[in-house]
Amino acid sequence: MNNTVTRRDFLKTSAKISALAALGVGAGVTPFVQASEEKNSSGLKWHKAPCRFCGTGCGLLVGVKKGRVVATQGDPEAPVNKGLLCAKGYHAGGALYGKDRLRTPLIRKNGKLEPASWDEAIDLIADNIIKDPTRFAVYGSGQWTIPEGYVSMKFLKGGLKSNQIDPNARLCMASAVVGFITTFGVDEPSGCYDDLDVCDTVICWGNNWAEMHPVLFSRFFDRKAKGDKIKMIDMATRRTRTTEAADHYIEFQPQTDMLIANGICHLLIKRGTYDKKFVQDKVRFKANDKLDITFEQYVAFLEEYTPEHVSKLSGVSVEQLNMLADLFSDPKEKIVSLWCMGMNQHTRGTAINNLVYNVHLLSGKIAKPGSTPFSLTGQPSACGTCREVGTLAHALPGGRVVKNEEHRRETEEIWNLPAGTLNPKPGFHTVAMFKALATGDITGMWVQVTNPGQSMPNLNETLKKAHDRFFVVSEIYPTATTVYADVVLPSAMWVEKNGLFGNSERRTHQWFKLVEPPGEARDDVWQTIAVARRLYEKGFEGMKDKNGEFLLKITDDNGAEVEAWKWEVFNLFNVDRVLFEEYRKFTTKKHKDLAPYEEYVSHRGMRWPVVKDSMGVWRETPRRYVEGEDPYVKRGEGISFYMAKAGDNRAIIWARPYEPPPEVPDQEYPFWLCTGRVVEHWHTGTMTRRIKELYHANPRAYVELNPDDAEALDVFNNDLVKIVSRRGSIELPVSINGRSTPQKGAVFVPFFDESKLINLVTLDAYCPQSKEPDYKKCAVRLEKV
Amino acid sequence: MTFIFVYVLISMGFFVQNVLLAKEQGYRFKNESALKQEEKYTRESLRAFYFAPPVVPHEVESRGSNDCLRCHLQVTKLEDGRVAMQTPHPQFSNCLQCHVPSKTPGREKEVLTDWEGLEEPKRGMRGFLVSPPTVPHRIYLRENCLSCHGPKNPNMRLRTSHPERSRCLQCHVPNVDQEFQTYP
Incomplete structure (x- = not known):
């Protein structure tokens, strides 16, 4: 397929083709025309798209009739959800049609947001950036599509030469990321959803998946109705719908999940039922201070985590601890551990992630069908965009970091920037960024696809104090964030634009634009390119590459430049494909290889690494680190943690001690x-x-x-x-x-x-390693009104 | 000519048979269209679009799904005259995942929306005048046809005239409108 536009009806396209010709777009742009609207009687057509909401990444069939979304249903061919959805997915279409959808750009004049033209809004943003480019921040999201995140990052790190970009995924996934990197040397899970189909037991670590990831919950739990012998153990601080379905409910005191994990390891070693061969061949040990320790030293560290000690502090009975240890002791038992925000939004988020890996590594229950620790995600592309593209204050695309000189060189080469121009100093992480906005260390901010006015912790200390800052918000509806905005840009959402998302199990999904955005709403990718272009036109040096050309230049298949900053041109050209192909060059370094764009068009998502086999077919990887599934594991190795930092193919068991939370209930706040x-x-x-x-x-x-x-x-x-x-x-x-x-x-x-x-x-206290705040624990008092 | 005559005769035969069957099951022919309208309205008011999962028209206190099945495993007549419909997919156990309550207290505002869901087709597509109508919705999650089209459904509009013939899909084939748009 050539550079194509998305689907649209024939008449509109022909009208626009002449417009396009008038604008002088070069050859190679072959609009993909579908004139088959009349093919069936009702005029209804179904298209594939991933769900707009959580990180599960369900496949949807979106019903479009007369240019409007009229229905959504589960895609029976989607491997994630196999036809099933949750209430949000079934009603996803309604999200496009709220009456108060933002339809024109708004600029604050005399304290009021008033309609303005795109030209005026973009000019205002560009002028404000020029005033203080390195103190202008972008705050983004795990709902950015992959090209949106990539282009924003290139705009900021490549163009403004600063690193003041961070996503809301910092409030959501950061602890899981640092947990993966510290244990395995590279981010994202080894297992996949298929493990839920073959496991014997699921252990939920503070995870109410009956409500938060209901499609996955049903994928597992409905096996019971079909006669499978499966168990679910719910470890939580409150009884939920998950508890109702669980076989065992283990209630613990907040923060003591750390004790429970260490307690299980203590029992495995005391009983001698840990997987000795696995530990000998695949694992090494480290102390909390990053120094290597021996197995014996690790055993000594675990000495204090006796069942009695753990039970006393956590409220979990000794019998329940023994039951957990029994499960992990049984070499035949296939166990999946699941968690989401309960472990990530934790002042020791990184540590508790490490500790759950410890349990699975000690018992050898990892990288085997049905046995894996699996971190669920809350946003549709927290993995695909924030974690893989790396839209974080310290990162560069494809698992690179700004501190590493080699990584900066590689990035400069792909972006065609002069050597040594990328900024090596990491920017502010989210909590610090909003504090900096209050103090004035950040003077301007552009918020894209997220709502910090509602979702930041301790709101009184963030935006409420950030007066006199230049605040731009790209949004689809008025929110708790747009009230602070100086400029509001109306955005296209979901199937009003092309996009790619990456879900929790490393699966990259693609979809095409199906309907027009309302009013003057436009794609976030276009907004970024348009502002960058305005800066370039105003002579801002940063927006020029080595050859003096536009940094965010988009070219067609023949190498001719496409004037993507013009909406009429952008709207008819698949910019997503060009950006994705550019980003794809970054992905091989950490073995997170992605396939060409066209592969994703014809698949219901593919799990990376996607590597071409000897037959020339692009093959996805269900389970990472496993011989026969992951192409980067050499023959005869069985399981290999090949991204280990030390180069010894071993995962790390961390001796992380229990640490109490920063705020605990007391007399005043009980x-x-x-x-x-x-x-x-x-x-x-x-x-x-x-x-x-x-x-x-x-x-x-x-x-x-x-x-x-x-x-x-x-x-x-x-x-x-x-x-x-x-x-x-x-x-x-x-x-x-x-x-x-x-x-x-x-x-x-x-x-x-x-x-x-x-x-x-x-509370806005956060994990010292991942900088992710703890929304799950603080002390309050209740007063009857 | 003879052929057309025979054809018409057979068609009329089918029609009469269906009418008799319907009468036997107590289908009220009087004021039929008003009844149909009312039933359609009730059906639509519970759904965001034709074949969206219906919302729960009563309060939900339960957290588990076995409580739902107590009434919804079979068509159940309640004391106050209401009828609990039968679920066509009892193998799915997390009911509240898709069917959300609609009578929750605390609604402070009207939801202002331009959403227009897919409408119910007026009549199922047919090959010819009296051929069996095609199925105008997806079969997935609705494999048990009689849970909606069975004789106990209070919604008479949906009842089949011949519930004794158990293999529905033998004659009623899925509609092509359900086809997925493929890309090159």
């Missing part, structure tokens, strides 16, 4: 506060709260209380209580024995409701 999601709403609810069925299902935030605590406070369902922390307070209606019940002394509040911002209350 309750634990945990925040999270619900099945109907996705993150800050910008999209799902505009879908009638989903809004009606769960219209507002509430606080879940344990019945004993409610009795002590003398409150009933729907009574208002005030939740107060050292940082802020909000009032919420009480929910007792609703969809979940927290343990005694703990409360839970969902964060989807923009009229009840629980993040005014939360």
